[in-house]
Amino acid sequence: MTASRKAVVVGLSGCSSSGKTTLARLLRDIFPSAFVLHEDDFYKAEIELPKNNGLLDWDCxxxxxxxxxxKSLKHIHGSGTLPPDLDSKEDQNSVGECPVSDTTVAELKARVKTWTEEGNAGHRILTDTSDPIRLCVFDGFLLYSKSLISVQPHIDIKILLRVSYAKAKARREARSGYVTLEGFWKDPPGYIDKIVWPNYVEDHKFMFEGDDVEGELKKSVVDDWKIAFPPGGLDVDMTTTLTWAVELLMEKLSGYVKLA
Structure with a gap:
């Protein structure tokens, strides 16, 4: 990290309904000085969206x-804050009931608090009140696709969440819809099978053995791109994912030295 950077950006990516926003909000609540940036807040106006199979395509x-x-990531690295003109629509969307118990969240908060105390590896990384290095959790469905290759140099820590087609479809169909610039969007019939899942496969198959996005990740790709992912394969429960992510971030953040 250069002296000019005031924030560490951790990217959370994966298919729609893989748990990105839930995990982002939990990490924000557990780590001091953390905030969330949503890729979904950078959608173009609805009139500019491309069409696919006769449907508006929000997933490309x-x-x-x-x-x-x-531009926003550069601002965050330089100032340690969200851009002042960013009006988040994603924060108005519900992610449903938290799948992690209050007890587990409290235990992880205590674990991080101890980590930040004097004499421990996390001291002065996030809690220096004069000039802290802040944690920005950036969640988005396309962060590690080749189409967003220009974004990746601005992400410091990369995490990929994996989900099966069945789980992604069930979760997405359970949502009421999404707040947009124009109002509110509800998936039309067939949207998941015509748009969401095929786009996810097309953008991410290069990362998987045999192009099977429900199969094994290619070690050469995740090593080269420095992408971490929860152990256990597909559909790892959120308690396990959150615990793993907290430990990973403490380990990674400990490598950042507060620069004078």
Whole structure:
């Protein structure tokens, strides 16, 4: 990290309904000085969205303003804060009941608090009140696709969440819809099978053995791109994922030295 950077950006990516936003909000609540940036807040106006199979396609790179994403990440690295003109629509969307118990969240908060205390590896990383290095959790469905290759140099720690087709479909169909610039969007019939899952496969198959996004990740790709992922394969429960992510971030963040 250079002296000019005031934040560490951790990217959470994966298919729609893989648990990204839930995990992002939990990490924000557990780590001091943390905040969330949502890729979904960079959608273009609905009139500019491409169509696919006769449907508006919200699940492709062409639907996003990539220059605005990069501009925001540069601002975050430079100031340690969200851009002042960012009006988050994603924060208005519900992610449902928290799947992690209050007890587990409290235990992880205590674990992180101890880590930040004097004499421990996390001291002065996030809690230096004069000039802290803050943690930005950036969640998005396309962060590690080749179409967003220009965004990746602005992500310091990369995490990929994996989900099966069956689980992703069930979770997405359970949602009431999404707040947008124009109002509210509800998936039309067939949207998951015509848009969401095929796009996810097309953008991520290069990362998997035999192009099977429900199979094994290619070690050469995840090593080269420095992507971490929860152990246990598909559909890892959120308690296990959160505990793993907290330990990973403490380990990674301990490598950042507060620069004068």
């Amino acid at each position: 790179a062409e639907s996003l303003s990539i220059p605005d994403i990069i």
